[in-house]
Amino acid sequence: MRQIMDKNWFTEIDEENGSAFSMSVTEKLHEERTAFQHIEIYETVHFGTLMVIDGFVMLTDRDNFIYHEMMSHPVLFTHAAPENIAIIGGGDCGTLHEVLKHPGVKTVRQIDIDERVTRLSERYFPQLCETNDDPRAEFLFIDGIEWMSDTKAGSVDVIIVDSTDPVGPGEGLFTEAFYRSCLAALGEHGIMVQQSESPLYHMPILGPMRTAMRSAGFSSVLTLYFPQASYPSGWWSATMGGKNSSLETFRKDDAANKAFRTDYYNTGIHQAAMAEPEFVRRALQE
Numbered sequence: 001m002r003q004i005m006d007k008n009w010f011t012e013i014d015e016e017n018g019s020a021f022s023m024s025v026t027e028k029l030h031e032e033r034t035a036f037q038h039i040e041i042y043e044t045v046h047f048g049t050l051m052v053i054d055g056f057v058m059l060t061d062r063d064n065f066i067y068h069e070m071m072s073h074p075v076l077f078t079h080a081a082p083e084n085i086a087i088i089g090g091g092d093c094g095t096l097h098e099v100l101k102h103p104g105v106k107t108v109r110q111i112d113i114d115e116r117v118t119r120l121s122e123r124y125f126p127q128l129c130e131t132n133d134d135p136r137a138e139f140l141f142i143d144g145i146e147w148m149s150d151t152k153a154g155s156v157d158v159i160i161v162d163s164t165d166p167v168g169p170g171e172g173l174f175t176e177a178f179y180r181s182c183l184a185a186l187g188e189h190g191i192m193v194q195q196s197e198s199p200l201y202h203m204p205i206l207g208p209m210r211t212a213m214r215s216a217g218f219s220s221v222l223t224l225y226f227p228q229a230s231y232p233s234g235w236w237s238a239t240m241g242g243k244n245s246s247l248e249t250f251r252k253d254d255a256a257n258k259a260f261r262t263d264y265y266n267t268g269i270h271q272a273a274m275a276e277p278e279f280v281r282r283a284l285q286e
Helices: 064-078 094-099 115-124 144-150 168-174 176-185 203-216 252-256 267-273 278-285
Strands: 002-005 009-014 019-033 038-044 049-053 056-060 084-089 107-111 137-140 156-162 186-195 220-227 235-242
Touching (some): 038 115, 064 235, 064 252, 094 107, 107 144, 144 168, 168 176
Parallel strands (some): 084 156
Antiparallel strands (some): 009 019
């Protein structure tokens, strides 16, 4: 993956898949190299503010709501009574913002290794951070893998792994060892969910990831599929792992009568997102 930037366009090139995604830009708002990654922020013509990390599009104003809602609401409505939540990554705070909409949630710990992502999001994506002062939220700027391995067994209801791609700081989040730590931290019927890349482009990631979850001890694994215009191929996924719990049913009445607004998620979207494309089914059986 590499990027091209001239004064009018930002382009993320996926050389492996022979494709690219471009956005017209008006200016670069910020750039810095932290101890962990290279962060750039642009103002675009049609996608609002854009954050790029290590050359990869992380989020835009225009379409981030789809990703953040699909990383949050399906797993929370699948769990019977989610109270204690851990978010690994998620430094832009969009997923945290969605999780905090659920009145039954009591605690949310967000563990992201790079504090600068959160501080820059507070400045450039304030709409995602407007609930950061919620007393239920706790921010830990430490290594998520280490935190998970040290977490008290059975203390978390839902784990949301809102990670970057499996390179650099995010690489260790796609391993059987990490999933074993997640399984141990979850309560008796706990659920984890992790962004799992594009089913069209990244089956060599998605397939082994599902296998690793099962090998780690998750009794059920289910992938959700949804559009994401600014990510490679425009089609993305999130994969859930259940600890002694079914993932194919969810609290439909609660989801249908939710007391908060969403812009993408609803019961029909949740049900449809569970449908597995035939080529994915065949690939997973090989």
